[in-house]
Amino acid sequence: MNAMTTGSDAFLARYDGLGGRLPGRDGYVAGLRARAAEAFRVAGLPHRRLEAWRYTDLSAVAQAGFTEALTLVEEAPALPPARAPHRAVFVDGRFAANLSRMPEGFRAVSLAGALDAAEGVLGSAPEQGLALVALNTMLFEDGLWLDLPEGTDGGTMELLSVATHTDRPIAFHPRHIIRLGRGSTLTLIETATGPNGAAYLHNPVYEIAVAEGATLSHVRLQREGRKAFQLSTVLASVQAGGTYDNFTLNAGGRLVRNEIHTALLGPKAACHMNGAQLAADGQHADTTTFLDHAAPDCASRQTYKTVLAGKSRGVFQGKILVRQAAQRTDGYQMNQALLLSEEAEIDAKPQLEIYADDVKCSHGATVGALDESQLFYLRSRGIPAEEARAMLVQAFLTEAVEGVTDPLAQDALAEAVEGWWEKEAA
Amino acid sequence: MLKIEGLKAEIEGKEILKGIDLEVPMGEVHAIMGPNGSGKSTLSYVLSGREGYEITGGSVTFDGVDLLAMEPEERASAGVFLAFQYPVELPGVGNANFLRTALNAQRRARGESELDAMQFLKMARARLKELQMSDEMLKRNVNVGFSGGEKKRNEVLQMALLAPKLAILDETDSGLDIDALKIVSDGVNALRGPGFSSLVITHYQRLLNHIVPDRVHVLMGGRIVRSGGKELALELEAEGYGTIAA
Structure with a gap:
């Protein structure tokens, strides 16, 4: 038996052992979990023989022997300062009502407390068969459920995930459901830390x-602790005239995978997926996107930038599928990597699969080091070498970051990038 | 103030500067003329501290301090400015941010107080006006999408803001039409005074009609082969470098 199946078995054993202690034991959720467990039993944790996992090795996850955070840490964790009037705080994957300030006017609740109402909603996104989604379904304890009725302006709210346990390796698998009714809007700024x-x-x-004509702006700032693993999967669908914007900063963690599946299902739906990955010595950052153009006249834009320092590794995989019905698709994908050290490694795999004939679809990729002539130009003007390097890294990230228009999100992002540079790369 | 003695430098094992002696007193403008490949650009890069050049002999002092021992940013803060022959494009770096960062870095290094955004803007606008340049210049990314002339003007704007003691102009006239040449020259001439020196490196004499030098030196084969007054430039223009070498 190899390490991979050991890892899967460990998660399955948690599921078998936790039995009735997981929420939703009596209803439809138990069925969902059982089917997910079956799927996970067959698939196991993803391994590098799978095409989608060629560059990211989960054997460290398999070997870690995670347990659940069965008891909440009594002391309230230190939280980053609030940026928006409303925030949902999750501690070790569980909703912390006392630390949260939930918005009113639409459903904004802890999923664990509202499972009965979530029947038909939970598990309705496509790609439920992905191994990590199955793992999540099998073991999730809680999550944020937002449901905005037609025409709601949801403003800006924060989602905060804080890990606290330091005595033993814990795992948490939050399940977040975000649904925007016709014409509604929401900006969700998420920070994950530990x-x-x-x-x-x-x-x-x-x-x-x-839904039709709705706009969700989803900003994710991944700033997990340096020994942490974050494996996230976004399953998004966009109806006619709707927009899903996702910006993800990958700056923390030891091994991180940011996997996004977006399906544009109605005419004139749009999607902007941008991101910045910053990895320093010993870190592995993976962004993998699947964009499904399933309807005509949709537009998608993707810009991903990776900065690698020390002995770190970055991965970008981006697939765009343009189905036969998706005429007049306008798709663009760019991924660029900046290598600050000779030991850093980037693997990039863009993929276009096009079945429609009237399509504008392009992609590009670049890999390079800091430009010595640019560095000298800045220094010749009196700017010290470190400051000059930081300026050039910031400039490199600019294009990906420009997609973030919400001022609160911009501030949070700028801080995160600055903090990364000061701590990790300087 | 700038004193170069027996300066030798090589790049990738090839000796380019073969013993340069040159002195530029405070307040003077000296021209260095020479054919392609004579070492003009190498001299400007060695003086400003670009990596990749190995100094194999001689010395350079600036205000009595060993210039070659200083980092490029230290030379800048000490008052040395290089106007690049090919100004570098910096996508993603706004010109205003670049100029203010540079100015404040130099002020910090000299123990002066930094300028806030408003103070800087006021100062930058004053310089732009003097140089007959548009405020638009500040809003664009550094040199990105600039024409050749605009890039050189941006060099002059930087020089005007940073107010160096020694400006090295590396073929600043190349690629300029006559209007741009005039703006660039006016920019340099405006700085002339007892506290400003300049080393004007050029292939052609025409720039020296606008920036009239106190001395002219001819650089050939990595050495200064002749020095003289401003009339030397005219002589070179009429007779070419061949006669000088002979």
Whole structure:
């Protein structure tokens, strides 16, 4: 028996052992979990023989022997300052009502407390068969459920995930459901963080449904502790005239996978997926996107930038599928990597699969080091070498970051990037 | 103030500067003329501290301090400015941010107080006006999408803001039409005074009609082969470098 199946078995054993202690034991959820467990039993944790996992090795996850955070840490964790009037706080994957300020006017609740109402909603996104989604379904304890009725302006709210346990490796698998009714809008700024000394696994799944003419702006700042694993899967669908914007900053963690599946299901739906990955010595950052153009006249834009320092590794995989019905698709994907050290490694795999004939679809990729002549130009003007390097890294990220228009999100992002540079690369 | 003695430098094992002696007193403008490949650009890069050049002999002092021992940014803060022959494009770096960062880095290094955004803007606008340039210049990314002339003007704007003691102009006239040449020259001439020196490196004499030098030196084969007054430039223009070498 190899390490991979050991890892799968360990998760399955948690599921078998936890039995009735997981929420939703009596209803439809138990059925969902059982089917997910079956799927996970067959698939196991993804391994590198799978095409989609060629560059990211989960054997460290398999070997870690995670347990659940069965008791909540009594002391309230230190939280980043609030940026928006409303925030949902999750501690070790569980909703912390006392730390949260939920918005009113639409459903904004802890999923664990509203499972009965979520029948038909939970598990309705496509790709439920992905191994990590199945793992999440099997073991999720809680999550954020937002449901905006038609025409709601949801403003800006925060989703905060904080890990606290340092005594043993814990795993949590939050399940977030975000649904925007026709013409509604929401900006969700998410920060995930935890102690640097703790090896924990954060395996969130997002089921996102954007209805006709609705706009969701989803900003994710991944700043997990340096020994943490974050494996996240976003499953998003967008109806006619709707927009899903996802910006993800990957700056923390030991091994991180940011996997996004977006399906454009109605005419003139749009999607902007941008991101910045910043990895320093010992970190592995993976962004993998699947964009499904299933309807005509849709537009998608993707810009991903990766900065690698020390002995770090970055991965970008981006597939665009243009179905036969998706005439007049306008698709663009760019991924660029900046290598600050000779030991850093980037693997990039863009993929276009096009079945429609009237399509504008392009992709590009670049890999390079900091430009010595640019560096000298800045220094010749009196700017010290470190400051000059930081300026050039910021400039490199600019294009990906420009997609973030919400001022609160911009501030949070700028801080995160600055903080990364000061701590990790300087 | 700038004193170069027996300066030798090589790049990738090839000796380019073969013993340069040159002195530029405070307040003077000296021209260095020479054919392609004579070492003009190498001299400007060695003086400003670009990596990749190995100094194999001689010395350079600036205000009595060993210039070659300083980092490029330290030379800048000490008052040395290089106007690039090919100004570098910096996509994603706004010109205003670049100029303010540079100015404040130099002020910090000299123990002066930094300028806030408003103070800087006021100062930048004043310089732009003097140089007859548009405020638009500040809003664009550094040199990105600039024409050749605009890039050189941006060099002059930087020089005007940073107010160096020694400006090295590396073929600043190349690729300029006559209007741009005039703007660039006016920019340099405006800085002339007892506290400003300049080393004007050029292939052609025409720039020296606008920036009239106190001295002219001819650089050939990595050495200064002749020095003289401003009339030397005219002589070179009429007779070419061949006669000088002979």
